[in-house]
Amino acid sequence: MELDLKEIHDFAVGVAEAAGKVLLTRSSLVKNKANSVDLVTEVDEKVEAIIKKEIALRYPEHNFLGEETYSAGSLRVYAIGDEPTWCVDPIDGTVNYVHLFPMICVSIGFTYQGKSVVGAIHAPYLNQTFSAYQGGGAWVNRTTRLPYQNHPLAADAPRGCVFACEWGKDRRDEPNSNLSRKVDSFVNMATEIGGRNGMGGMVHGIRSLGSAALDLCYVATGAFDIWWEGGCWEWDVCAGVIIVQEAGGLVTTANPPDSTESPVPDVGLGSRLYLAIRPAVATESESSRDAQERVVREVWKRVRALDYSRPTE
Amino acid sequence: MELDLKEIHDFAVGVAEAAGKVLLTRSSLVKNKANSVDLVTEVDEKVEAIIKKEIALRYPEHNFLGEETYSAGSLRVYAIGDEPTWCVDPIDGTVNYVHLFPMICVSIGFTYQGKSVVGAIHAPYLNQTFSAYQGGGAWVNRTTRLPYQNHPLAADAPRGCVFACEWGKDRRDEPNSNLSRKVDSFVNMATEIGGRNGMGGMVHGIRSLGSAALDLCYVATGAFDIWWEGGCWEWDVCAGVIIVQEAGGLVTTANPPDSTESPVPDVGLGSRLYLAIRPAVATESESSRDAQERVVREVWKRVRALDYSRPTE
Numbered sequence: 069m070e071l072d073l074k075e076i077h078d079f080a081v082g083v084a085e086a087a088g089k090v091l092l093t094r095s096s097l098v099k100n101k102a103n104s105v106d107l108v109t110e111v112d113e114k115v116e117a118i119i120k121k122e123i124a125l126r127y128p129e130h131n132f133l134g135e136e137t138y139s140a141g142s143l144r145v146y147a148i149g150d151e152p153t154w155c156v157d158p159i160d161g162t163v164n165y166v167h168l169f170p171m172i173c174v175s176i177g178f179t180y181q182g183k184s185v186v187g188a189i190h191a192p193y194l195n196q197t198f199s200a201y202q203g204g205g206a207w208v209n210r211t212t213r214l215p216y217q218n219h220p221l222a223a224d225a226p227r228g229c230v231f232a233c234e235w236g237k238d239r240r241d242e243p244n245s246n247l248s249r250k251v252d253s254f255v256n257m258a259t260e261i262g263g264r265n266g267m268g269g270m271v272h273g274i275r276s277l278g279s280a281a282l283d284l285c286y287v288a289t290g291a292f293d294i295w296w297e298g299g300c301w302e303w304d305v306c307a308g309v310i311i312v313q314e315a316g317g318l319v320t321t322a323n324p325p326d327s328t329e330s331p332v333p334d335v336g337l338g339s340r341l342y343l344a345i346r347p348a349v350a351t352e353s354e355s356s357r358d359a360q361e362r363v364v365r366e367v368w369k370r371v372r373a374l375d376y377s378r379p380t381e
Numbered sequence: 382m383e384l385d386l387k388e389i390h391d392f393a394v395g396v397a398e399a400a401g402k403v404l405l406t407r408s409s410l411v412k413n414k415a416n417s418v419d420l421v422t423e424v425d426e427k428v429e430a431i432i433k434k435e436i437a438l439r440y441p442e443h444n445f446l447g448e449e450t451y452s453a454g455s456l457r458v459y460a461i462g463d464e465p466t467w468c469v470d471p472i473d474g475t476v477n478y479v480h481l482f483p484m485i486c487v488s489i490g491f492t493y494q495g496k497s498v499v500g501a502i503h504a505p506y507l508n509q510t511f512s513a514y515q516g517g518g519a520w521v522n523r524t525t526r527l528p529y530q531n532h533p534l535a536a537d538a539p540r541g542c543v544f545a546c547e548w549g550k551d552r553r554d555e556p557n558s559n560l561s562r563k564v565d566s567f568v569n570m571a572t573e574i575g576g577r578n579g580m581g582g583m584v585h586g587i588r589s590l591g592s593a594a595l596d597l598c599y600v601a602t603g604a605f606d607i608w609w610e611g612g613c614w615e616w617d618v619c620a621g622v623i624i625v626q627e628a629g630g631l632v633t634t635a636n637p638p639d640s641t642e643s644p645v646p647d648v649g650l651g652s653r654l655y656l657a658i659r660p661a662v663a664t665e666s667e668s669s670r671d672a673q674e675r676v677v678r679e680v681w682k683r684v685r686a687l688d689y690s691r692p693t694e
Contacts, residue, residue: 163543163585164543164586164604166585167543167585167586167603167604167605168529168530168602168603168604169543169588169599169604169605170507170604194483194507216481217481230476230477230480230482235571235586235587239571239572239573239576239581239583240572240573240576241572241573241575241576241577241581247568247572251567251568254564255560255564258552258560259552259553259554260552260553260554263552263554264554268552268554270552272476272479272480273476273480273548274548274589275482275590275591276587276588276589277588277590278586278588289481290480290481291480291481291482291483292480292482293480
């Protein structure tokens with residue numbers, strides 16, 4: 069099959085920006101609605117239907133997976149195969165949207181042969197569009213290449229890094245709940261060097277925005293050095309993954325492998341476990357990829373494996 | 382003394398916006414500098430000098446306190462008295478600025494008789510200016526009144542709330558370090574209802590932006606229901622406090638009082654301990670202030686007292 073990824077990219081950017089305009093109308097809508105959550109579900113479904121319709125008109129032969137239609141089904145089996153497939157989150161950052169915190173976006177991803185190859189993320193309140201297609205680089209607002217600044221990853225990373233993470237929905241007060249696993253990991257990353265039985269990472273700052281898609285965009289710009297997350301779904305990350313990769317970043321799994329010698333695997337879109345490292349220039353002694361893999365392993369030393377899975381059939 | 386607070390406000394907004402333009406030049410500067418931290422210190426000092434000069438020209442009789450000039454001194458004694466005093470942070474969110482994460486701002490506050498009475502916060506990358514003066518309301522970009530939406534605080538708050546907090550610089554691996562006190566508090570706020578010996582607050586989401594001034598602005602807009610923080614200084618909060626208050630929010634201390642019957646005190650600008658609750662409309666059964674005080678007490682039940690102090694002479 070011949071796919072024109074640039075054409076698909078330009079189309080996706082246009083659709084994301086048009087959908088973003090619909091999200092902005094919420095500001096006026098909310099005044100007339102008592103229940104914000106119901107309202108958001110309504111906007112979410114409406115925007116997904118608009119995006120789905122546009123795609124069906126332009127690319128009737130492509131598959132479509134949307135967060136809303138997917139969630140409405142009884143199963144959450146991973147449904148991305150080799151065929152050209154659109155993977156869409158009409159509002160990423162729903163909690164932010166309910167509360168009118170501007171870190172929200174429309175996220176439109178496109179996969180082929182199981183990989184994310186086109187991504188368009190539009191943040192209407194920030195007036196920013198992040199986008200990429202395989203081989204075409206990553207961009208903000210179509211004109212500025214990502215990353216903004218490209219510098220080496222420090223030899224003592226994660227020290228000095230900005231670490232992005234999200235608290236998630238599993239709030240059980242149990243030693244092995246994902247909340248406990250995440251908190252232990254966050255605290256290891258934050259603590260002074262030498263602390264926490266040698267696991268202290270002394271990161272420069274910890275950020276939580278409430279949007280996986282925008283977390284990935286800020287990894288692509290170079291603002292966030294590390295994003296570590298579990299629990300979100302393929303529609304949350306599909307567009308962001310290719311944007312990070314085309315900017316020169318690395319995306320792999322959140323969970324440490326059994327052996328410290330294991331190779332760093334490519335991200336599994338449906339794995340619900342994600343770790344992204346920002347673009348980095350090579351130094352005389354280390355390639356960009358080697359530096360990123362070094363930071364991946366330093367993160368894996370400091371985090372607990374997360375317990376997210378999905379129905380298999 | 383007669384002070385025209387509207388005039389001071391309009392002047393402060395103009396100065397903040399002009400200073401923000403200087404911050405934007407960093408994007409080009411950074412490419413030519415190896416050491417980002419040195420560069421930022423340079424920009425920080427330069428911008429503070431510009432602001433200080435503008436104020437001295439317009440209001441030569443007013444006092445001036447800036448983060449940079451203050452930090453350069455050997456003492457950090459609280460120096461805000463009854464006289465008209467400007468209290469300025471040229472770059473709030475310095476870590477973000479180093480990493481080019483757009484959550485940064487210029488924060489210009491003005492106090493009289495020891496209280497914050499004018500505030501102007503300009504976020505140049507977001508193209509937003511938040512401002513207020515005593516009796517004049519709180520605004521974004523001069524034209525839109527804050528909060529964006531004004532709804533009641535839920536009867537079961539902090540459940541359902543967006544909780545903003547920052548990890549800070551104290552990263553000691555000790556049970557009574559501020560890191561440990563903060564983490565225990567964050568986890569209490571996050572955990573399911575009934576968990577953590579009844580302290581679970583089940584907040585809707587936790588956000589960390591890395592800018593105290595912008596945290597306060599998002600409390601004023603209504604996006605963040607609760608901001609709880611210790612360790613920052615008067616120049617970080619001086620402008621934000623009046624913006625929250627004029628929007629209808631409440632600002633008090635982070636640390637629980639000895640008795641649960643104690644009144645909710647007004648914020649101490651130099652206390653380094655802050656808790657802000659968003660604007661809320663009254664209901665038939667509860668005034669706005671009563672609802673905010675109820676949420677303050679629910680937060681105090683769930684947080685540990687923080688250990689920040691300052692030199693007394």
